[in-house]
Amino acid sequence: MRLELTVNRDPYRREVAPDASLLTVLRDDLGLTGTKWGCMTGDCGACTVLVDGEPVVSCLQLAQQVQGGEVTTVEGLGRDGELGDIQAAFVRNGAAQCGFCTPGMIVAAEALLRHNAAAGEAEIREGLAGNLCRCTGYNKIVDAVLEVGRARSAAT
């Protein structure tokens, strides 16, 4: 079937299988391998992307369900080769070790902060509970997100 999608502000048209997941299309058809997979069953959150601004686990989303939609992956969060603010905060805080959960984690954090830049620690932990990290123990991730939230709140 024919799929039309906007990904990271660029329009794409592709012929894809009706049962293809959004994750497969992003990684295999569009070459956007920043989005990772750790389970394909919705448990790890490594494949999190934004669809029309809302976080979804792209492994469980059929590509055809997002027909015509707007998708943001981790590649879309920085601009002109510069890191986005959450990405930079992850680096500063040591919030990535192996980095495998990081793209999904950053996209989930982006969704969370767009809803509520003033989110406190409890809300951040709640908001990231669907994203598993095996390396960091989460505290440095929470610190990074708190830091960006504070900066964004101060800027508005």
Place this chain on the structure above:
Amino acid sequence: MSGLLVGAILRSPHPHARIRSIDISAAEQLPGVHAVVHAGNVEQRPFGYNHDNLPLKGDKVRFIGDELAAVAAIDEETARQALELIRVDYELLPAVFDPFEALDESSPPIHDELPDLEGNVAMRWDFDHGDVAAAEAEAAVIVEGTYSSPQAAPAAIETHVVIAAFDPDGHLTVWSPVHMVFMYRKELADCLGLDWQQITIIQPPVGGSFGGKIDIDPHDFITVMLARKARRPVRLVLSREDEFIGTRTRQPIHFKLRTGADAEGKLLFRDAEIVSDNGAYNGWGSHAMLVAMNTITSMYRVPASRVRCAVTYTNKNYGGSVRGFGNPQATFAVEQQMEELADALGMDPMDVRLRNANQPADVTPQGMEITSCGLTECLQIVREQSGWDERRGKLRERHRGLGAAAYIHVGGGARIYGSDGCGAMVKVDDSGQITLISGSSELGQGSETALAMIVAEEMHVPLEAVHVINSNTDVKPWDVGVHASRTTFVAGNAARMAAADARDQLLETAAELLEAPVDRLRIVDGTVGVVDDPERRMDYARLVRRRLLREQGSVVMATAFYDPPTEMQKEYRGNISAAYGFGAHVAEVEVDPDTGMVRLLNLWTAHDVGRAINPMLCEGQIEGGAAMGIGLALSEELVIFDGRIAAPNLHDYGLPTALDVPRIVVNLVETIDPRGPFGAKGIGEGGIIPPAAAIANAIADATGIRPREYPMRPWKVKGWIDTQERSIVVRNDA
């Protein structure tokens, strides 16, 4: 990569069965299938520590998940269909799942092909020191108990992926996340009858390992077999389910431990009977016993000890070398018993620990020579920060409690192999760029950064000036591999030695060109200058060019190999590591007495890291390790019924989320080890070791009951509350 095929593996659905026949003809004929391999059509030799394993099983399968056959096809769908077309005729055999049953001579033999096994005992490890009987007669207090752990998984978020490609001349390149990479190459060659000079291993960035990717697994061999047969490159990606079912786990270990002390709380003896449930094959996982033994005979001064370990075969997925390697399990027993002993004596557990703690210059009964040792300081820090003296034993009304646990772990390599060394090369090129080529591997633990910092420090340049190459066996010098918290210590010392040599080469050229003796030269920020003469200076780039671009010129390049001054243990005695790491945790929990639900409120940690080369990375290792320890303590378990993992997915496995890990207070205690690079010791595993024991002790403080196994899930805790599970004090004359 063009022509890349998809590999897929057929695994046994039975825990124990003889294979009568296997028919691959229909699978071979399926269009799009380029290779089907099974034991009948490939060359393979046994591998593994006991040489008890084959990549593809021919005669028998020994656990659900055992590899039987594999296909390479043009896409996943075709590969899946091909697997369905393989017909296997099984004769089901009685299975053994319980390691205590496996001790029995009459249990169904899992490895009937191996001669001289008693029952299903794969190995025994026995150790005796001092006179346990005399110490026992003398003891004022003796406590005794059993302590158990389940099968757990390293569960890195990235699963295993292997790609194998032969070039037309027969040279094999394997892309693999393995981190004992030179052993891996040798084992590939030995098992498959390949020329190991013609194998290159490339290690792409790895999405975490925690020991899950340390060694060679059957699927590694199988990917190469498929590529060989198909004459096309093959990629094998394990699904999450296959990752749980078919890659290495943390072995369940069952301890029966007795500890005795005098009336003043001085330890007199330990007596341990240990049964490891290591699963269907005996890989390096069996050696977790070595680490468990260390924890029983050391960390505290234990004058007499008796340790009896049996490693058993059972019809389950088998154990590997998962982070902490037997130590979380052993510490769960030893550190609970320290608090049980103190309580029986009416003493404070911290005082009992401090009275017995290992000190610098101690030599343990197993001959481990302790250099730096911050155990006492770590205990004091967490005691103070947690408000231990004011609060322990006084929170029960609020269903809260405090519990502590300490650890000892190797921190300066671990000699389990002829060499425990690592090679390094440092080169400085005509741009002044410095490249460290290290034998070690990066798995996300941050070793690249730590090694680059060591080189930058030694060469007086900013960190950005140092590049690290560490992922190709054609390029990098030999290394044992990443394990035993050794990389910063061993690879760090090698990098430092090579960097010092490269720096001296530059100084030699500078002395010549600046016409000044070396002892009058100073390096600031990559520029060599003459003391008190600011005009006479030259940066590294210029020095390299002047050394190079002349007749009989030479490059700036240095090599080093660091092998720690340690010895292989004989009869479990010998100084296995050049330094030992220590630490202590205090956990605070709240236990709901109606449901048994345990909430971890606080975790205070202090770790003797020798020197924190990069404090943020040290904290990251400790926090991440502690989070895994919290997972072991409260939720992680591969629940197995009749050999079948009930729910091989991340959700049911119980991986901790951001909601399950509290704020962790991290204290880095710097003891500046005499042998570590700039005084550093290993810290990769320390964090995971104490939490289960500390949390168990905190539950005991909150409730008065004594946990016997982890994970301490609500129904288990509730069960212990209902049955009033208590410490067993077999003697109390104090």
